[in-house]
Amino acid sequence: MKDTDIKRLLYTHLLCIFSIILSVFIPSLFLENFSILETHLTWLCVCSGFVTAVNLVLYLAVKPNTSSKRSSLSHKVTRFLKCCIYFLMSCFSFHVIFVLYGAPLIELALETFLFAVILSTFTTVPCLCLLGPNLKAWLRVFSRNGVTSIWENSLQMTTISSFVGAWLGALPIPLDWERPWQVWPISCTLGATFGYVAGLVVSPLWIYWNRKQLTYKNN
Numbered sequence: 001m002k003d004t005d006i007k008r009l010l011y012t013h014l015l016c017i018f019s020i021i022l023s024v025f026i027p028s029l030f031l032e033n034f035s036i037l038e039t040h041l042t043w044l045c046v047c048s049g050f051v052t053a054v055n056l057v058l059y060l061a062v063k064p065n066t067s068s069k070r071s072s073l074s075h076k077v078t079r080f081l082k083c084c085i086y087f088l089m090s091c092f093s094f095h096v097i098f099v100l101y102g103a104p105l106i107e108l109a110l111e112t113f114l115f116a117v118i119l120s121t122f123t124t125v126p127c128l129c130l131l132g133p134n135l136k137a138w139l140r141v142f143s144r145n146g147v148t149s150i151w152e153n154s155l156q157m158t159t160i161s162s163f164v165g166a167w168l169g170a171l172p173i174p175l176d177w178e179r180p181w182q183v184w185p186i187s188c189t190l191g192a193t194f195g196y197v198a199g200l201v202v203s204p205l206w207i208y209w210n211r212k213q214l215t216y217k218n219n
Contacts, residue, residue: 003208003211004209005150006150006204006207006208007205008062009150009151009154009203009204010204011028012058013154013200013201013203013204014034014064014200015050015054015057015058016054016058016200017197017200017201018054019050019051019053019054020047020050020051020193020197021105022050023043023046023047023049023050024036024043024047024141026046026050027042027043027046036190037180037181037186040111040186040189041110041111041114043163044114044115044117044118044189045114045116045117047121047151047193048114048117048118048121051121051122051125052121052125055125055126055129056129058129059129059130074146079132079133082132082133083128083132083133084131085170086124086128086133087120087124087125087128090116090120090123090124091113091116091117091120092116093116094115094116094119094120095116098112098116098185099112099154103184103185104184106187108184111184111185112184112185112216114189115127115166115185115188115189115192118189118193119162119163119166119192122158122159122162122164122192122193122195122196123158123159123162126128126155126158126159127141127155127159130151130152130155131152131155138139141155141156142156142159147216148216149216150207150214150216152219153203153207153214154199154200154203154204154207156207157199157202157203158196158199158203159199159201160199161195161196161198161199161202162192162195162196162199163195164190164193164195165191165192165194165195165196165198166188166192166195167191168191168195169188169189169192169194170188170191173187173188175178
């Protein structure tokens with residue numbers, strides 16, 4: 001494992017964090033009274049778009065999983081369409097899970113779906129960028145001792161931290177504090193966002209700290 005690889009990972013993660021910061025400030029230049037709490041649904045759409053775009057550009061530029069095989073245009077188009085289908089399936093799956101765990105079925109359905117979209121952005125989009133629409137690779141990475149690179153290691157950590165953040169964000173909702181951020185699903189989306197950012201910050205530092213102990217199968 002080279003220090004340059006860890007630096008590339010760190011810079012990539014910092015740019016992903018920067019995309020979230022941009023999603024907070026850029027819309028306020030064009031939309032009146034824009035804020036995360038007051039126009040939360042708008043912010044969810046903007047944040048999802050910014051993070052997805054930055055992930056796509058970064059992984060195309062960095063290419064952490066380079067392949068010697070050249071794929072045809074039709075293969076690339078098919079792969080892109082599969083990625084879109086996987087993302088939509090992820091959104092609908094999360095939406096169903098949220099409803100099963102107590103989210104309103106019909107009332108606030110848009111809010112619930114956009115929560116599913118932002119959580120899919122933080123978890124499914126990086127998986128699609130790094131691993132592609134390959135369920136076997138996904139299962140391998142999230143199994144014990146299944147990672148083969150620092151990129152997959154950081155993918156594990158950011159995905160898990162996003163889920164944990166979303167779960168922790170749900171804890172204050174039933175409390176009688178009457179805060180505006182307790183409205184569904186604001187605390188959950190903010191929790192997922194903070195969890196995602198925490199994973200982006202911690203994973204490169206953890207990998208660097210444990211670089212001498214980490215071994216990968218392809219090394």
